[in-house]
Amino acid sequence: MxxxxxxxxxxxxxxxxxxxxxxxxxxxxxxxxxxxxxFETILEAGRLSxxxxxxxxxxxxMIQSPEKRELFREFSWGANGMMSGTTGQLGTxxxxxxxxxxxxxxxxxxxxxxxxxxxxxxxxxxxVIEIFNGAYGRFQTTDHNITTDxxxxxxxxxxxxxxxxxxxTAGALLGVDSCPIExxxxxxxxxxxxxxxxxxxxxxxxxxxxxxxxxxxxxxxxKTRRSMxxxxxxx
Numbered sequence: 001m002x003x004x005x006x007x008x009x010x011x012x013x014x015x016x017x018x019x020x021x022x023x024x025x026x027x028x029x030x031x032x033x034x035x036x037x038x039f040e041t042i043l044e045a046g047r048l049s050x051x052x053x054x055x056x057x058x059x060x061x062m063i064q065s066p067e068k069r070e071l072f073r074e075f076s077w078g079a080n081g082m083m084s085g086t087t088g089q090l091g092t093x094x095x096x097x098x099x100x101x102x103x104x105x106x107x108x109x110x111x112x113x114x115x116x117x118x119x120x121x122x123x124x125x126x127x128v129i130e131i132f133n134g135a136y137g138r139f140q141t142t143d144h145n146i147t148t149d150x151x152x153x154x155x156x157x158x159x160x161x162x163x164x165x166x167x168x169t170a171g172a173l174l175g176v177d178s179c180p181i182e183x184x185x186x187x188x189x190x191x192x193x194x195x196x197x198x199x200x201x202x203x204x205x206x207x208x209x210x211x212x213x214x215x216x217x218x219x220x221x222x223k224t225r226r227s228m229x230x231x232x233x234x235x
Contacts, residue, residue, distance in 0.1 A: 078183020
């Protein structure tokens with residue numbers, strides 16, 4: 001049963017109801033598939049997400065083939081069901097994927113990739129591109145001091161999390177369950193992406209896995225969070 005059918009039309013209530021509905025779904029109903037149009041909306045929410053400087057340092061890799069999913073099972077403990085005694089999200093999710101984060105090869109200030117992005121995606125005039133290069137260069141080398149490949153890739157990974165958060169929120173609004181997954185061996189995942197998916201891992205590294213579908217059962221425990229007073233400070 002879709003638990004979202006009783007959400008109130010008031011947008012404030014709808015948003016809060018959606019966040020209360022959403023939980024990290026460990027096991028999905030393997031017989032239920034997310035409607036194609038609904039998942040396109042979820043992907044579009046990701047594509048339209050904000051990123052630092054508008055650089056879009058991410059790619060979404062969808063893995064629908066059961067055989068391809070199995071390539072990750074041995075070293076993806078957060079998705080293989082080892083803690084639930086099931087086939088996990090890898091075996092039950094309607095949609096499973098990985099968000100890739102850009103590396104320093106493309107996201108270093110002044111790179112050919114970024115100049116092309118400014119011209120052909122953002123469609124900026126040359127004088128504005130020069131301003132962007134200067135501002136982003138200062139951001140990397142002075143403001144945030146992110147200059148190594150690991151630092152730049154981690155920064156890109158932060159943008160990937162914004163993307164996934166928006167995808168999960170869109171899913172919740174549509175009554176679709178989801179789960180963000182960090183429980184995987186980074187090195188072996190990177191090797192698998194290169195060997196079996198043709199990913200150029202000098203330019204792209206895995207940031208986070210995700211799964212979407214419909215829960216096999218409701219959560220056993222109510223959602224818990226710190227109070228608003230402990231979470232937010234006003235000055």
